[in-house]
Amino acid sequence: MTPSAETLELYRCDNCQWRYAPTDSPCPHCGAPKRTPFEASALGRVAAATELVNPSEGWPAPHRLALVELSESVRLLAIMDERLPAVGSVVSVRKDGEIYRARTEPAPPPAPVGRGEGESPRAGASDPSFEPPR
Ligand SMILES: [Zn+2]
Structure with a gap:
């Protein structure tokens, strides 16, 4: 299988x-020395990140x-x-020689909420202090 932008080669231990x-x-x-290469998704989540000002x-x-x-x-x-x-x-990772490089994935489009069209004009209608007139 040829590695592509969406996959990354990883190893699985045979033992x-x-x-x-x-x-x-x-x-x-x-x-154990024996392992089998396989293709996995190149998408991952950032567990930690840091910035070196004097690398x-x-x-x-x-x-x-x-x-x-x-x-x-992994x-x-x-x-x-x-x-x-x-x-x-979420970032996507690619191999660049001996190192890995990552870039931020664009955020997926937000899921539609309600009927869409922005904020509800009735926001606050569920105010618990509201009492209907008698
Ligand atoms: Zn092992």
Whole structure:
């Protein structure tokens, strides 16, 4: 399968089924060397994010990093290509050589509420202090 913008290659341990980001090292959970690559969704949620104002030499400043949890419960550290994301926001991750890069996914369109057309003109009609005239 060819990796695309929406998927990311991950490894699944043949011994314990632990899923992890591709590495030359054995399974980080049980140490077994055999694993099977598989394609997973590249979408994940930001578990933490930080901004380095004085990164190591060779990296642009500010250098923004996000700890991203993919739907496969795999966490990886990614460089943010744009502004610092809020914790819990959805990002898409892609592999760029030896590193991961992430960018914020556009928010899905809001679900329609009621009949739409903005605010209800009757907001406040449910005011508990309201008493109908006698
Ligand atoms: Zn394992």
